[in-house]
Amino acid sequence: MILPEDWRPPEDITLEPNALRAVREPMANVVVTAGPGAGKTELLAERADFLLTTGACRYPRRILAISFKVDAERNIRERVRKRCGEQLAARFDSFTFHAFAKQIIDNYRVLFTGNDALDPDYTVDRSDRVPHRQITFDDLVPLAIDILQKSPFVRNAIRQTYSHVFLDEFQDTTSNQYSLLKEVFIDSNVVLTAVGDVKQRIMSWAGALDGIMQTFSVDFAAQPLPLYQNYRSEPVLRRMQNRIVQVMDPTAAIPVAELVGTEGSVTVMPFTTSADEAVGITDQIEAWLNTGVPASEIAILVRQQPHLVCELLIDELNARGIASRNEQLRQDLTAEPAVIVILDLIRVVADDRRPAAYARLMRLVTRMSRTEEMALRNARAVSRFLEAERETFREGTASRSDSNEWKKVIVGFLRLVTKPVMCALSPEYQHGKHLNQLIKQTFDVFCRELDKDGDPIAALVRLSEDEAVRILTIHKSKGLEFEKVVVVGVESEFFWAEIDDCRAEFFVAISRAKNELILTCAQRRPRPTNAPWRWEEQRHPMKEFLNYAAE
Numbered sequence: 067m068i069l070p071e072d073w074r075p076p077e078d079i080t081l082e083p084n085a086l087r088a089v090r091e092p093m094a095n096v097v098v099t100a101g102p103g104a105g106k107t108e109l110l111a112e113r114a115d116f117l118l119t120t121g122a123c124r125y126p127r128r129i130l131a132i133s134f135k136v137d138a139e140r141n142i143r144e145r146v147r148k149r150c151g152e153q154l155a156a157r158f159d160s161f162t163f164h165a166f167a168k169q170i171i172d173n174y175r176v177l178f179t180g181n182d183a184l185d186p187d188y189t190v191d192r193s194d195r196v197p198h199r200q201i202t203f204d205d206l207v208p209l210a211i212d213i214l215q216k217s218p219f220v221r222n223a224i225r226q227t228y229s230h231v232f233l234d235e236f237q238d239t240t241s242n243q244y245s246l247l248k249e250v251f252i253d254s255n256v257v258l259t260a261v262g263d264v265k266q267r268i269m270s271w272a273g274a275l276d277g278i279m280q281t282f283s284v285d286f287a288a289q290p291l292p293l294y295q296n297y298r299s300e301p302v303l304r305r306m307q308n309r310i311v312q313v314m315d316p317t318a319a320i321p322v323a324e325l326v327g328t329e330g331s332v333t334v335m336p337f338t339t340s341a342d343e344a345v346g347i348t349d350q351i352e353a354w355l356n357t358g359v360p361a362s363e364i365a366i367l368v369r370q371q372p373h374l375v376c377e378l379l380i381d382e383l384n385a386r387g388i389a390s391r392n393e394q395l396r397q398d399l400t401a402e403p404a405v406i407v408i409l410d411l412i413r414v415v416a417d418d419r420r421p422a423a424y425a426r427l428m429r430l431v432t433r434m435s436r437t438e439e440m441a442l443r444n445a446r447a448v449s450r451f452l453e454a455e456r457e458t459f460r461e462g463t464a465s466r467s468d469s470n471e472w473k474k475v476i477v478g479f480l481r482l483v484t485k486p487v488m489c490a491l492s493p494e495y496q497h498g499k500h501l502n503q504l505i506k507q508t509f510d511v512f513c514r515e516l517d518k519d520g521d522p523i524a525a526l527v528r529l530s531e532d533e534a535v536r537i538l539t540i541h542k543s544k545g546l547e548f549e550k551v552v553v554v555g556v557e558s559e560f561f562w563a564e565i566d567d568c569r570a571e572f573f574v575a576i577s578r579a580k581n582e583l584i585l586t587c588a589q590r591r592p593r594p595t596n597a598p599w600r601w602e603e604q605r606h607p608m609k610e611f612l613n614y615a616a617e
């Protein structure tokens with residue numbers, strides 16, 4: 067335990083005065099507002115470290131962090147673990163809003179009776195509801211609110227568990243989510259820290275509340291603390307961001323004199339057709355890769371339907387042997403521990419030079435063993451299984467391009483490691499069929515990739531976050547950052563919604579770049595195969611957005 071006055075951030079992190087106040091704040095709720103790259107997520111990780119290492123979050127109470135996406139939730143959990151070690155980080159619970167609501171439902175489901183009763187192994191589906199057996203994702207938050215309203219005991223139990231609550235990307239909180247927060251934490255001793263950026267509010271179509279930061283500040287008597295730095299982007303990029311901020315929120319713009327420097331670059335690339343664009347972008351990506359930029363530091367962002375918009379680009383990248391990963395295996399899915407296990411399994415069987423994946427599998431099979439002897443026995447059994455499966459592929463008894471053979475490998479492995487071991491990977495696997503659904507989804511996306519060229523290793527590379535250029539929607543890119551960002555199709559046919567919303571989305575896209583940003587547009591985009599919706603072939607550049615690039 068260290069004294070609060072002795073706590074320091076790590077050497078590579080300098081906290082500006084308001085950030086330091088937010089990190090050390092003992093009693094008051096605060097709402098931190100800041101632009102992209104200001105270190106809002108980092109601040110939460112530092113605050114977790116401060117609260118846990120100084121004992122301001124007193125044992126056995128815990129910290130609850132609520133984020134919007136699984137990716138963001140994983141990001142902050144990892145930062146905290148790195149910062150204060152496994153033992154203290156065990157008292158840091160990081161959830162998405164949906165997962166938090168589901169936890170409440172799982173724990174207090176018995177409060178629903180009669181027609182409302184939910185089976186212990188109920189499932190959650192995108193759209194279909196089945197009485198007692200299945201609810202939808204949209205039901206999760208309202209049902210949790212229902213439980214809280216039925217029983218003050220539940221509210222008290224949560225307040226007893228958590229002394230501090232963090233709210234990341236708070237600008238996109240919807241009215242239901244805010245009601246849930248109020249239901250649990252208003253007028254309590256729990257200390258809340260919210261961080262967000264109103265200029266990055268991109269969920270208004272999904273009901274994100276206008277003016278939520280101010281509403282929170284009033285309802286929870288939260289002290290507003292603005293931050294001014296940007297630790298992510300080079301000066302040329304920051305000047306472009308600042309030009310948009312001058313339009314979106316002039317009071318938040320930084321005096322131009324403070325944004326000096328020539329580092330970084332922004333380039334507009336206009337093309338005649340999307341085919342030319344595919345070649346132009348691939349040339350650029352190839353050049354980046356040749357100078358040692360890791361593929362995982364390159365992102366291609368589009369407003370919608372990446373698999374259609376980037377159809378030609380993906381073909382061109384494939385033709386030049388550059389792995390790209392689009393959203394077939396959704397970001398949310400790759401963050402799932404069960405999915406990581408399945409992909410590791412395929413990796414180890416398909417390719418014998420995978421020590422890290424092999425070590426992860428061994429840790430999995432030994433960690434539930436009660437004695438050392440058992441752990442050794444389990445490890446040996448799995449090791450024998452993996453070797454035998456490799457052998458069947460090596461000898462050609464089984465074909466590496468046959469998805470049925472891979473199904474047998476997965477089934478055999480799961481039988482060996484047993485269900486309780488897999489269920490222990492995440493609290494969300496304890497109830498319902500979620501785990502089975504995830505395994506099936508993983509198998510399906512792997513098979514889709516395998517079908518492309520019959521090579522399991524190439525399929526894994528395309529699915530891996532580390533080894534492939536990422537193609538994602540602007541929405542999915544929220545909270546992430548990359549050295550190089552290409553925003554494809556800055557055209558009015560893609561940015562067709564209300565201009566303020568489009569501008570906020572464009573702002574999120576360009577502010578993901580640390581060092582280099584490329585904006586493309588094409589005059590003609592022939593209709594991609596299987597485009598299910600209206601598709602304009604003739605295109606028009608989004609002049610306002612492209613003009614922000616000009617110094």
Ligand SMILES: Nc1ncnc2c1ncn2[C@@H]1O[C@H](COP(=O)(O)OP(=O)(O)OP(=O)(O)O)[C@@H](O)[C@H]1O
Binds near residue numbers: 100547
């Ligand atoms: N105080 C700091 N000193 C140095 N580097 C920092 C600091 N805070 C954050 N960083 C680094 O700057 C980058 C951006 O930080 P972070 O992701 O926390 O910003 P953010 O405000 O959450 O961004 P956004 O809202 O755009 O997603 C990260 O690479 C992070 O490690």
